[in-house]
Amino acid sequence: MGNKINDPIARLMGLRYKSHPWHGIEVGDGAPEVITAFIEMVPTDTVKYELDKVSGYIKIDRPQKYSNVVPALYGFIPQSYCGDLVAEYAMQQSQRKEIMGDSDPLDICVLTERTIAHGDIIARVRPIGGFRMLDGNEADDKIIAVLKHDATYNVYNDISELPHIVVDRLRHYFLTYKDMPGEEGQRKVEITHVYGKEEAYEVIRRSLEDYKNHFEGLEDILSRV
Secondary structure, eight states, X not given: OOOTTTOHHHHHHHTTSOOOTTTSSOOOTTTTTSEEEEEEEOTTOSSEEEEOTTTOOEEEEEXXXXXXXXXXXXXXXXXXXXXXXXXXXXXXXXXXXXXXXXXXXXXXXEEOSSOOOOSXXXXXXXXXXXXXXXXTTEEOOEEEEEETTOTTGGGOOSGXXXXXXXXXXXXXXXXXXXXXXXXXXXXXXXXXEEEEHHHHHHHHHHHHHHHHHHTTTHHHHHHTO
């Protein structure tokens, strides 16, 4: 059997397959001010979806006991990773110790006035802040962004400018969306700080560096395919 990488027919057929959402999509040259977000969920979804990190497909993560739904587009930043540098910053800013990264891509919530029908899409967005969220001893930051050129939300440049009700809805969702039937109160999830865009930029920078450190050599491998 021939070498599939060097086989012209195999390479041509490979163009028919989409890139892995975590590893194959570029965050963009404008990062961290303007980035690409991969959207897993939209507000009309009634179950929680998330990326299957091995296959790249969107999967049903878990049933939701309560009627809370994500109040905005929700997904992650491609080629990001919450590792040592993100954890270090969370400890520095929260004055907590023994925090680890959650070993997932960095989560992002995107505000827009438009109804987006489904997830499994990419969007260009502007980060304006974030939540410093701790799930037990793991850093699980949530970056808050606005859809670039959105008719309503594009005027906001920092999370401090948002209406309080918007921030409160997001906060409530993230503090409750991991609840499972029969396990209420067993998970210690807290939001220690709501931070502005400059801190959001730093978290993003660190997550991109954590990705490079964790997946060292992956970019070179993919460039050869």
